[in-house]
Amino acid sequence: MTHVVECRELTKQYTRGRETIEVLRGINLSIEQGDFLAMMGPSGSGKTTLLNLIGGLDHPSSGEIVVGGANLNQLSSRELARWRSEHVGFVFQFYNLLPVLTAQRNVELPLLLTRLSRAQRRQNAETALEIVGLADRARHRPGELSGGQQQRVAIARALVADPELLVCDEPTGDLDRDTADEILGLLELLNTEHGKTIIMVTHDPRAADHARHVLHMDKGVLLEQAA
Amino acid sequence: MKLFGLVWSNLFRRKTRTVLTLLSVVVAFMLFLLLQAISDAFSSGVSLVGVDRLITSPKYSIVDSLPVSQKQQILSVEGVDAVTQQQWFGGQYQDPQNFFPKYPVVPLEYFDIYRELHIAPDELEAFARTRTGAVAGAALVERFGWRVGDVIPIQADIWPKEDGTRLWEFELVGTFTSDEGPVPLLLFQYDYFTEAVEEFGKDQIGWWTVRLSDPSRAESVAAAIDRLFENSLDPTRTATEDEFSRQFANQLGDIGFIASIIMSAVFFTILLLTANTMTQALRERVPELAVLKTLGFTDTTVSLLVLGESVLLCVAGGLLGVALAMLTVVGVGPGLESVLGSFNVSPSAVLKALLLALLLGLVIGSVPALTARRLTIVDALRAH
Numbered sequence: 177m178t179h180v181v182e183c184r185e186l187t188k189q190y191t192r193g194r195e196t197i198e199v200l201r202g203i204n205l206s207i208e209q210g211d212f213l214a215m216m217g218p219s220g221s222g223k224t225t226l227l228n229l230i231g232g233l234d235h236p237s238s239g240e241i242v243v244g245g246a247n248l249n250q251l252s253s254r255e256l257a258r259w260r261s262e263h264v265g266f267v268f269q270f271y272n273l274l275p276v277l278t279a280q281r282n283v284e285l286p287l288l289l290t291r292l293s294r295a296q297r298r299q300n301a302e303t304a305l306e307i308v309g310l311a312d313r314a315r316h317r318p319g320e321l322s323g324g325q326q327q328r329v330a331i332a333r334a335l336v337a338d339p340e341l342l343v344c345d346e347p348t349g350d351l352d353r354d355t356a357d358e359i360l361g362l363l364e365l366l367n368t369e370h371g372k373t374i375i376m377v378t379h380d381p382r383a384a385d386h387a388r389h390v391l392h393m394d395k396g397v398l399l400e401q402a403a
Numbered sequence: 404m405k406l407f408g409l410v411w412s413n414l415f416r417r418k419t420r421t422v423l424t425l426l427s428v429v430v431a432f433m434l435f436l437l438l439q440a441i442s443d444a445f446s447s448g449v450s451l452v453g454v455d456r457l458i459t460s461p462k463y464s465i466v467d468s469l470p471v472s473q474k475q476q477i478l479s480v481e482g483v484d485a486v487t488q489q490q491w492f493g494g495q496y497q498d499p500q501n502f503f504p505k506y507p508v509v510p511l512e513y514f515d516i517y518r519e520l521h522i523a524p525d526e527l528e529a530f531a532r533t534r535t536g537a538v539a540g541a542a543l544v545e546r547f548g549w550r551v552g553d554v555i556p557i558q559a560d561i562w563p564k565e566d567g568t569r570l571w572e573f574e575l576v577g578t579f580t581s582d583e584g585p586v587p588l589l590l591f592q593y594d595y596f597t598e599a600v601e602e603f604g605k606d607q608i609g610w611w612t613v614r615l616s617d618p619s620r621a622e623s624v625a626a627a628i629d630r631l632f633e634n635s636l637d638p639t640r641t642a643t644e645d646e647f648s649r650q651f652a653n654q655l656g657d658i659g660f661i662a663s664i665i666m667s668a669v670f671f672t673i674l675l676l677t678a679n680t681m682t683q684a685l686r687e688r689v690p691e692l693a694v695l696k697t698l699g700f701t702d703t704t705v706s707l708l709v710l711g712e713s714v715l716l717c718v719a720g721g722l723l724g725v726a727l728a729m730l731t732v733v734g735v736g737p738g739l740e741s742v743l744g745s746f747n748v749s750p751s752a753v754l755k756a757l758l759l760a761l762l763l764g765l766v767i768g769s770v771p772a773l774t775a776r777r778l779t780i781v782d783a784l785r786a787h
């Protein structure tokens with residue numbers, strides 16, 4: 177099996193004044209294509225930091241990170257932006273939709289960076305909304321949608337450019353149990369039916385149950401890689 | 404461009420805020436154009452006619468008078484071809500709003516010197532013959548629907564009559580036009596004026612118009628005239644007509660200067676207000692901009708989106724301001740034309756306003772755009 181993500185001796189430090197905080201201390205991690213990985217760990221253990229590195233949102237202090245064959249260290253921020261738009265979909269805890277745009281136009285956002293025509297963009301956005309089961313809410317603005325529905329729109333947005341990798345930071349952290357289960361079911365579906373590789377950070381053991389693998393992180397190191 | 408939709412949608416985020424900001428920009432540009440129109444009117448009312456004419460007015464203030472006895476002395480100056488007098492009459496016709504200049508003049512002399520004014524010979528003759536006669540510029544005749552034979556009552560403010568009454572009645576005996584368009588001017592006989600006016604106004608004139616035999620000698624003739632009266636009770640100041648009009652405008656207050664001060668103050672205020680609003684608006688949107696960057700929008704694109712918003716707002720405000728100023732001019736222009744000569748929004752003023760709007764948008768948007776550009780995704784998302 178090919179590895180979508182390869183991290184070798186990744187470290188990340190933040191310097192605040194004279195103080196240097198070691199957030200990641202030598203992460204080695206390989207994620208296979210088609211995996212659904214849950215990452216758990218106490219608050220402040222570095223989960224989001226690692227996820228941001230894998231998603232190409234930030235550069236590591238040292239170490240190497242290869243995602244989908246691209247060595248992220250070697251990409252300029254402009255190249256990285258382009259790479260993200262083609263290869264990674266992001267889902268956040270607080271959905272992060274643009275409140276002024278309808279669901280449809282939120283989903284279309286990543287496609288504005290492609291050469292697709294207006295009609296094709298609309299078509300793709302509709303398809304993505306259908307996959308998440310919200311085709312009938314295309315014209316609603318985020319403010320008119322429930323939290324679960326907003327997260328579905330966010331997932332549709334992450335999907336629409338058809339990336340191999342979905343990176344989700346506590347996607348159910350702000351949702352009630354039932355809604356969370358729906359969202360997790362949807363992620364599972366994307367993993368099994370659409371072949372997306374998913375990395376999801378969560379604090380909820382039940383959420384982690386939906387994943388194929390669970391990783392535990394503490395104080396910037398990976399503890400185990402359990403099946 | 405497909406990103407325009409994004410810029411456009413963002414303006415509707417806080418409708419009230421956008422509308423208020425837009426309004427302040429609109430008002431600023433409307434003011435700008437109206438003041439520009441006024442200032443244009445003052446500088447362009449000064450026309451090129453009369454290059455061969457000088458105006459001799461009281462040295463210290465245009466509201467002083469000069470004695471009619473100066474006429475012979477001025478005529479004796481070498482290079483002077485003809486001289487005639489005018490006086491500022493003021494007064495009201497029916498309503499204080501009906502403002503137009505009224506001068507007592509010597510009919511034949513006046514029309515001889517002001518050759519750009521055209522009057523039918525028989526009407527001029529009637530004017531010269533009729534003691535209480537008056538002639539009016541076509542603009543007035545049209546505006547008030549006067550006809551030859553009408554009696555035009557003028558309530559005096561500066562010049563009451565000898566008998567203490569203030570009502571002057573003139574019989575309209577003719578109309579005149581000008582090469583430069585309809586003139587809003589009423590002329591009546593100086594002889595009648597000086598005879599009927601209260602003691603202090605008798606034999607007084609407001610200013611002389613002097614025709615030169617050789618326009619190229621304007622300066623030396625002007626100096627010679629002023630030298631004549633230098634040590635008299637009524638010193639004069641002689642200038643070309645052009646200069647005279649400009650001084651007139653200066654004495655009313657340097658409109659252009661005042662306008663630009665007001666404009667600068669208004670602009671500065673609006674700049675601060677709008678810039679503040681934009682900065683505030685940006686702060687709310689930091690996470691959203693970070694999301695756009697996450698999705699793959701480059702730093703440049705994101706900063707252009709932010710810049711685009713303020714440019715769009717300012718240019719839209721500028722356009723609306725231009726439109727409103729034009730409407731205003733159409734509405735009140737005709738009324739003001741009699742005071743200002745011309746009152747309209749010139750194409751160059753419109754162009755100036757729109758360029759200024761663009762510049763304003765760029766300046767206001769530059770700081771938020773730079774902030775947006777520098778925003779790092781990770782920090783911005785964390786701050787959320």
Ligand SMILES: Nc1ncnc2c1ncn2[C@@H]1O[C@H](COP(=O)(O)OP(=O)(O)OP(=O)(O)O)[C@@H](O)[C@H]1O
Pocket residue numbers: 190191192197199217218219220221222223224225226782785
């Ligand atoms: N930009 C930064 N500057 C300074 N410190 C930072 C920065 N980003 C993260 N940190 C620190 O790095 C550590 C790990 O943060 P991270 O967000 O990765 O934790 P996390 O495991 O995602 O926690 P949570 O479960 O609360 O989301 C924290 O101690 C945090 O304060």
Ligand SMILES: [Mg+2]
Pocket residue numbers: 223224225345
């Ligand atoms: Mg986190």
